[in-house]
Amino acid sequence: MAPTIKLSAKLDGNVADIKSLMFHPMETGSRINQDTGNTIPAHHITQLIFTNNGKQVMVANFSTAVSKNPFFGFSFAGAKVGDTLKATWVDNLGETDEIETQLV
Amino acid sequence: MKITRRMIIKSSLALLTLASLPRLLMAAAWPQKTFSASAASEALTVLLGTDVTTPSDKIDLKVPEIAENGAVVPVSVTTSLENVESISIVVKNNPRPMAATFEIPPGTLPKIATRIKMGETSDVMAVIKTSNGIYSASSEVKVTIGGCGG
Numbered sequence A: 001m002a003p004t005i006k007l008s009a010k011l012d013g014n015v016a017d018i019k020s021l022m023f024h025p026m027e028t029g030s031r032i033n034q035d036t037g038n039t040i041p042a043h044h045i046t047q048l049i050f051t052n053n054g055k056q057v058m059v060a061n062f063s064t065a066v067s068k069n070p071f072f073g074f075s076f077a078g079a080k081v082g083d084t085l086k087a088t089w090v091d092n093l094g095e096t097d098e099i100e101t102q103l104v
Numbered sequence B: 001m002k003i004t005r006r007m008i009i010k011s012s013l014a015l016l017t018l019a020s021l022p023r024l025l026m027a028a029a030w031p032q033k034t035f036s037a038s039a040a041s042e043a044l045t046v047l048l049g050t051d052v053t054t055p056s057d058k059i060d061l062k063v064p065e066i067a068e069n070g071a072v073v074p075v076s077v078t079t080s081l082e083n084v085e086s087i088s089i090v091v092k093n094n095p096r097p098m099a100a101t102f103e104i105p106p107g108t109l110p111k112i113a114t115r116i117k118m119g120e121t122s123d124v125m126a127v128i129k130t131s132n133g134i135y136s137a138s139s140e141v142k143v144t145i146g147g148c149g150g
Helices: B005-025 B032-036 B040-048
Strands: A005-012 A015-022 A045-052 A055-062 A071-076 A084-091 A096-102 B059-062 B066-069 B073-079 B084-091 B098-103 B108-116 B122-130 B133-145
Touching (some): A005 A084, A015 A084, A055 A071, A055 B108, B032 B098, B059 B133, B073 B122, B073 B133, B098 B108
Antiparallel strands (some): A045 A055, A045 A084
């Protein structure tokens, strides 16, 4: 499967500036398929978790109101070159994906 | 070696500690109840224990004045408030007002950016929980085309 997460990390001193982009439909569960008249079932990321060298630095809890192909950015202090940043998402159907990158 | 009652208790305690370790490393559960609430006040009460927030000019909530496409509304929140524990984004007129809530551990800056869906023109609220209280800032976004319907 193609990676579903794009992750960019920029170090400024000991502060890491993180930008992430997920590829996910983020279906609300309230849309109707115009051809069949059936409701399109909800399918959305629930949690996006970031760890740096195994330490949790962010837990983002998403509702269906986060846009399709979610973008999320944040920053944390205490980062240094060589740290391993990991992003993991889980969705309401139990699907999951993760990506790791080294801070440079 | 004789097996004493004390040894059994000790080893079972050690096992319990081991078994509970992975749980400690895991994130708190996804707060389903706040996301299913159909009113902003209910969503806040479920999440934070109260819907009373103190308006604060130390919160910088950036949203567009007019969103041509309600399916993709950029939102960013930063604050100079200290000891921030969480940041939540609430869209008052959405069918489910709680859009997202972010847990901020010590060391992480109180600064987030994302994109949300808005069904119609609404106040967008940033609600920030610190160790001292619950603060908020609010701004209206006019939506030209709603982003929740099909």
